[in-house]
Amino acid sequence: MREWLVVVTEYAVVAIDAMATLIIIIATIEAFIDGLRAIFSSKSSHVRRDVWLRYARWLIAGLTFQLAADIIETSIRTSWQSIIQLGTIAVIRTFLNYFLERDLGEVRERQREPDAPR
Numbered sequence: 509m510r511e512w513l514v515v516v517t518e519y520a521v522v523a524i525d526a527m528a529t530l531i532i533i534i535a536t537i538e539a540f541i542d543g544l545r546a547i548f549s550s551k552s553s554h555v556r557r558d559v560w561l562r563y564a565r566w567l568i569a570g571l572t573f574q575l576a577a578d579i580i581e582t583s584i585r586t587s588w589q590s591i592i593q594l595g596t597i598a599v600i601r602t603f604l605n606y607f608l609e610r611d612l613g614e615v616r617e618r619q620r621e622p623d624a625p626r
Contacts, residue, residue, distance in 0.1 A: 517584045521577045528573035535566030561615060564608050571605045 539559055546555045578598045585591050 514584050517580055521581045524573055524577040524580070528570045528577065531566060531573065532570040535563055535570065538566075539563035557615065561612060564612055568605055568608050568612075571601050571608075575601050575605070 539562070542559045542562075543556070546559050575598055578594050578601070582591060582594045582598075585594065
């Protein structure tokens with residue numbers, strides 16, 4: 509029974525990591541193209557900020573998927589070294605996610621202010 513669970517878990521981790529990678533790749537390409545358009549076609553910092561915000565949201569989604577894969581992978585690891593490595597990766601990704609969320613929150617607050625420069 510354990511072998512079956514390990515095999516299913518390993519496939520799930522690979523699938524979730526692939527989804528996260530796909531999200532990040534597509535978001536990066538989109539942000540690159542939209543960023544170039546914003547730089548060359550618009551003088552408004554509002555458009556550039558929107559590109560950055562959208563990209564940050566997708567990065568947060570990708571990091572969340574990767575964290576989910578790490579949590580699942582931890583459930584089948586038996587050595588302390590593997591668990592510590594995965595825990596370290598999870599902590600790093602959680603901090604990245606936290607700071608991205610904080611930055612997004614700050615930008616949202618500035619956008620709500622009536623005198624915010626655009």
